[in-house]
Amino acid sequence: MPQPDSPAPEFAVPVVDISAYVGDGTDEERAAVAEALDTACATVGFVQIIGHGIPDDIWNGLGEASDAFFNKTLDEKKEYLAPGNRGYSPPKSESLSLSLGVESSSRMNDFFEAFNVGVEARSFPGLGLSEDDYGLNVWPDIDAFRAKVEAYYGEASRVARTLTGVFADALGLEHDFFAALTDHSIDVLRMNNYALPEGTVTLDGDLTGMGEHTDYGLVTVLWADQVAGLQVLGTDGIWHDVSPIDGALLINLGDLTARLTNDRWMSTLHRVKPPIVDGTIKRRRSVAFFHDGNLDAVIETLPSHLDADDGLAYEPILVRDHIKAKLAGSRQGKANTAAVREAARVLAAKG
Ligand SMILES: O=C(O)CCC(=O)C(=O)O
Numbered sequence: 275m276p277q278p279d280s281p282a283p284e285f286a287v288p289v290v291d292i293s294a295y296v297g298d299g300t301d302e303e304r305a306a307v308a309e310a311l312d313t314a315c316a317t318v319g320f321v322q323i324i325g326h327g328i329p330d331d332i333w334n335g336l337g338e339a340s341d342a343f344f345n346k347t348l349d350e351k352k353e354y355l356a357p358g359n360r361g362y363s364p365p366k367s368e369s370l371s372l373s374l375g376v377e378s379s380s381r382m383n384d385f386f387e388a389f390n391v392g393v394e395a396r397s398f399p400g401l402g403l404s405e406d407d408y409g410l411n412v413w414p415d416i417d418a419f420r421a422k423v424e425a426y427y428g429e430a431s432r433v434a435r436t437l438t439g440v441f442a443d444a445l446g447l448e449h450d451f452f453a454a455l456t457d458h459s460i461d462v463l464r465m466n467n468y469a470l471p472e473g474t475v476t477l478d479g480d481l482t483g484m485g486e487h488t489d490y491g492l493v494t495v496l497w498a499d500q501v502a503g504l505q506v507l508g509t510d511g512i513w514h515d516v517s518p519i520d521g522a523l524l525i526n527l528g529d530l531t532a533r534l535t536n537d538r539w540m541s542t543l544h545r546v547k548p549p550i551v552d553g554t555i556k557r558r559r560s561v562a563f564f565h566d567g568n569l570d571a572v573i574e575t576l577p578s579h580l581d582a583d584d585g586l587a588y589e590p591i592l593v594r595d596h597i598k599a600k601l602a603g604s605r606q607g608k609a610n611t612a613a614v615r616e617a618a619r620v621l622a623a624k625g
């Protein structure tokens with residue numbers, strides 16, 4: 275008799291409560307958090323974080339700031355174009371899949387628009403940092419926008435640093451292992467808006483909110499609407515829809531953490547493909563806080579994670595060189611030929 279197909283294992287993004295680290299948890303409680311995070315990082319690479327301690331008014335204020343900016347006209351938003359990874363990035367100015375060296379079939383750029391703020395060189399007098407790398411922020415002339423975004427930025431930065439402390443514990447490192455790699459981390463907060471102006475766009479099957487990519491740095495803290503669109507590539511080679519539970523932040527690991535752990539922890543591929551209903555999409559917002567490390571830090575595989583024969587899967591790399599190769603792909607249309615492992619995963623994915 276034919277056996278019924280065994281059901282595919284359910285794909286789920288694990289939920290981890292980090293309140294033991296945010297507050298004063300016991301050693302035992304913290305060890306349980308580190309263990310849960312280790313499992314999630316090794317099996318999915320995306321985690322839903324609750325117990326992060328971000329106050330509701332700051333959480334909601336971010337959404338209000340995003341709405342106030344993106345509701346402006348395109349011409350008004352274009353007043354905030356700025357060099358480097360700062361200010362307004364209009365729709366179709368980036369193609370994320372080229373950061374992996376994969377060309378999208380339509381060669382159409384991603385339709386998300388974004389507003390970026392980040393760490394400025396002038397915040398670190400004496401380090402000789404360049405404004406090419408740590409650019410100056412621009413702030414829209416919107417009541418309380420800056421205060422709301424800065425308040426959330428501070429919280430996201432705190433959560434990212436709490437998480438690297440948990441990572442260090444989970445990886446058997448000194449608790450402050452990441453401090454030396456991140457004291458002038460090139461952190462960026464990117465507010466994303468996925469919307470199509472009515473009637474002005476010809477929809478085709480390849481329209482992409484944000485092309486498939488892995489994030490570049492150590493860890494990304496993602497505030498996201500529950501509106502459909504985000505998809506994560508599972509180890510089953512299938513793109514899965516992901517939406518956070520109420521109040522949860524999504525976090526995902528970037529390439530540098532995968533390199534540290536020789537890929538035991540996953541820098542998971544993801545993309546944004548909002549469903550097209552009645553010829554348009556439901557507007558969706560997300561805000562990614564990228565914690566990428568100091569530009570002059572060297573990331574090398576941890577001794578505890580070398581292959582049995584001490585073979586290096588990855589050569590040590592300067593954060594600067596890694597980010598440069600990735601940005602050349604997404605911003606200048608130059609395929610990143612170094613991302614061999616990630617590109618192979620994209621091409622093998624179904625759908
Ligand atoms: O919009 C999302 O949910 C994902 C955004 C993202 O992947 C990114 O900004 O890198």
Ligand SMILES: [Fe+2]
Pocket residue numbers: 487488489544562
């Ligand atoms: Fe991303």
